[in-house]
Amino acid sequence: MNKLNRTLANCIRALSMDAVQKANSGHPGMPMGMADVATILFKYFLKFNPKNPNWMNRDRFVLSAGHGSMLLYSLLYLTGYKSVNLKDIKKFRQLDSICAGHPEFIPNSGIETTTGPLGQGISNAVGFAIAEEILKKKLGRDIINHKTYVIAGDGCLMEGISHEAMSLAGHLKLKNLIMLFDNNSISIDGPTSLAVSDDYKKRFNSYGWDYIDINGHKEIEIYKALKKVQNAKKPTVISCKTKIGYGSPNKSGKASSHGSPLGDDEIKLVRKKLNWHYKPFDIPNDILKNWREIGNKGIKIEKRWIKIFKKRKNAIDNLVKNNFASSIKNEKKLAIKEIKSIASRKSSELVINSLFKKNNTLIGGSADLAGSNNTKTKNHTIIKPENFNGNYIHYGVREHAMCGIMNGLALHSKLIPYGGTFLIFSDYCKPSIRLAAMMKQQVIYVMTHDSIGLGEDGPTHQPIEQLSSLRTIPNLNVYRPADRFETIECWENALKNTKTPSVLSLTRQNLKSIRKKYSDNNKCSLGAYEVLRTNKKINLTILASGSEVNLALETSHELAKDRIYSKVISVPCMNIFDLQSSNYKRKILKETNFIISIEAGSTDCWKKYVGKNGLTFGIDEFGKSAPYTDIYKYFGLISKKIVNKSKKLMGY
Numbered sequence: 001m002n003k004l005n006r007t008l009a010n011c012i013r014a015l016s017m018d019a020v021q022k023a024n025s026g027h028p029g030m031p032m033g034m035a036d037v038a039t040i041l042f043k044y045f046l047k048f049n050p051k052n053p054n055w056m057n058r059d060r061f062v063l064s065a066g067h068g069s070m071l072l073y074s075l076l077y078l079t080g081y082k083s084v085n086l087k088d089i090k091k092f093r094q095l096d097s098i099c100a101g102h103p104e105f106i107p108n109s110g111i112e113t114t115t116g117p118l119g120q121g122i123s124n125a126v127g128f129a130i131a132e133e134i135l136k137k138k139l140g141r142d143i144i145n146h147k148t149y150v151i152a153g154d155g156c157l158m159e160g161i162s163h164e165a166m167s168l169a170g171h172l173k174l175k176n177l178i179m180l181f182d183n184n185s186i187s188i189d190g191p192t193s194l195a196v197s198d199d200y201k202k203r204f205n206s207y208g209w210d211y212i213d214i215n216g217h218k219e220i221e222i223y224k225a226l227k228k229v230q231n232a233k234k235p236t237v238i239s240c241k242t243k244i245g246y247g248s249p250n251k252s253g254k255a256s257s258h259g260s261p262l263g264d265d266e267i268k269l270v271r272k273k274l275n276w277h278y279k280p281f282d283i284p285n286d287i288l289k290n291w292r293e294i295g296n297k298g299i300k301i302e303k304r305w306i307k308i309f310k311k312r313k314n315a316i317d318n319l320v321k322n323n324f325a326s327s328i329k330n331e332k333k334l335a336i337k338e339i340k341s342i343a344s345r346k347s348s349e350l351v352i353n354s355l356f357k358k359n360n361t362l363i364g365g366s367a368d369l370a371g372s373n374n375t376k377t378k379n380h381t382i383i384k385p386e387n388f389n390g391n392y393i394h395y396g397v398r399e400h401a402m403c404g405i406m407n408g409l410a411l412h413s414k415l416i417p418y419g420g421t422f423l424i425f426s427d428y429c430k431p432s433i434r435l436a437a438m439m440k441q442q443v444i445y446v447m448t449h450d451s452i453g454l455g456e457d458g459p460t461h462q463p464i465e466q467l468s469s470l471r472t473i474p475n476l477n478v479y480r481p482a483d484r485f486e487t488i489e490c491w492e493n494a495l496k497n498t499k500t501p502s503v504l505s506l507t508r509q510n511l512k513s514i515r516k517k518y519s520d521n522n523k524c525s526l527g528a529y530e531v532l533r534t535n536k537k538i539n540l541t542i543l544a545s546g547s548e549v550n551l552a553l554e555t556s557h558e559l560a561k562d563r564i565y566s567k568v569i570s571v572p573c574m575n576i577f578d579l580q581s582s583n584y585k586r587k588i589l590k591e592t593n594f595i596i597s598i599e600a601g602s603t604d605c606w607k608k609y610v611g612k613n614g615l616t617f618g619i620d621e622f623g624k625s626a627p628y629t630d631i632y633k634y635f636g637l638i639s640k641k642i643v644n645k646s647k648k649l650m651g652y
Helices: 003-023 029-045 066-079 086-090 120-139 154-158 160-171 200-207 219-231 264-274 285-319 325-337 344-355 399-413 423-439 452-457 466-471 484-496 548-561 582-589 604-610 628-634 639-650
Strands: 060-063 148-153 177-183 210-215 236-241 362-366 392-394 416-422 444-448 477-479 502-505 529-533 540-544 566-570 595-598 615-617
Touching: 003 029, 003 066, 003 086, 003 264, 003 285, 029 066, 029 148, 029 177, 029 219, 060 066, 060 120, 066 086, 066 148, 066 285, 120 148, 120 160, 120 177, 120 285, 120 399, 120 423, 148 154, 154 160, 154 177, 160 200, 160 399, 200 210, 200 236, 210 219, 219 236, 325 344, 325 484, 344 444, 344 484, 362 399, 399 416, 399 423, 416 423, 423 444, 423 466, 423 502, 452 628, 466 477, 466 604, 477 484, 484 502, 529 548, 540 548, 540 604, 548 566, 548 595, 548 639, 595 604, 595 639, 604 615, 615 639
Parallel strands: 060 148, 148 177, 177 236, 210 236, 362 392, 362 416, 416 444, 444 502, 477 502, 540 566, 540 595, 595 615
Antiparallel strands: 529 566
């Protein structure tokens, strides 16, 4: 590399090793190894403006190898982002520092997504690239035409999510997606040869990617590769052969530089070898000035873009305008007019169909199974390779990648993605769902076949613990509607809650209608509400969700025959109910001494409501393969057994 570029790269190396050393924690090796590649990318190719980190048409830079976070923080500080200063870097990995151990998404900061779980950033980057193609079709190339760059390491490419995401990216021919593969052949345990013998070139070629081999420390090779991909016809991986911990005389190329500070003595040797004769965290003004000039280049580029954008702003606003209220209202009216037994997955399909009659930012999809989870309607247009003039993505049997990609879609420009699968396969989705909740992204998961009610497919496909597990994730709303009207209201909530992802847990089997009167008031927005009271004065509260609300109603009526009076509370969303006022929760839960709950799944999450004197009716073992009515009977989820046990509880 020329002298200046080498100095700029060494600046990243110095900041990274100093921050890790001061924190006595972190991963110095990756930033030191990829500093040369990052310098050439940011200086000559990356389109960005530190003065406006949210510029719509900026290139996206994703650090999938999130453990190398000091690479990102160094770049943000050096190029002039206000979000990261030298004090923040000195507080690397400390409480409340923006320079967290792994990058954490913060709006308007330059940190595009939360990464750390390896491979997640790759799937997010695929989502960014898809979003770019969709919006380019909607708004035009003069408004949207940018690239997504993702740095991935050996570990990222070992993770299953990377296989899923890269396969779909190749299928869709995402030409503006570039992966910079930090091919250093080192993991924490040692050389990657301990566990991997992949032929990466053949692997990527089979996905439909171009593959370029370079020396990640030779400027001319880095530059030529990045220059070549500016006119790519398909996604490209640039395999950068690097030395982890580059510049360290004793630890370069070794696992010892991966996940531990280099140590004071070794850092002194690094400074000598790199000819970096400055104190820790000391960046000379002339070097910092050169970096800031790199950052300032984007200001002029954005100014030219703004002139074009302003001329078309009104038209663009109309193209991305959301107006869900009228669709929701119409569906509510139809639900009351057409009262009938209907599966909540079908109810959801009717809502989706209505929403897609009008232009909006919803992007649908499914991990296969579209015909079963009812996520695709006649109003959808399929997104295909090289044709992104659509609103529905066939993700294939790739649940984990689907959810990671949806995070990218949401992060890119506030598209609202939803994706379907069976609830049981939420286990494949959970890492990405968790990150969506952490990042406060509006992502909607349509998860059907939500209980033993799917019947003959048996215990492998019958969710038991999944609802309880999902409900424990902070900032995630898990909805389990009891009928068509509740399904509409749950969709309405999911569309209104812009900083919370939502799970819609839906049935395969038909459900009787419990709401028979029209109301503009969204009762599901309370999380729990009363649907039946058999007497003014009652002595039992029955809590239930989804398909079991009908069972609760039947139980309540049976108890009333023996003059045992009760109220039935539908609990479509525990997460929302728990946020209600103390007075409201007291009204729901404290009216009676006895409380029971009914749900065809794990009982753990209900115990906080029923208390020590209550009963939980559910399933705390794996299901059975049989017609669903037989399975409900087998597990005692029938009114007769619930009535008898409730009577015993109350001393009757």
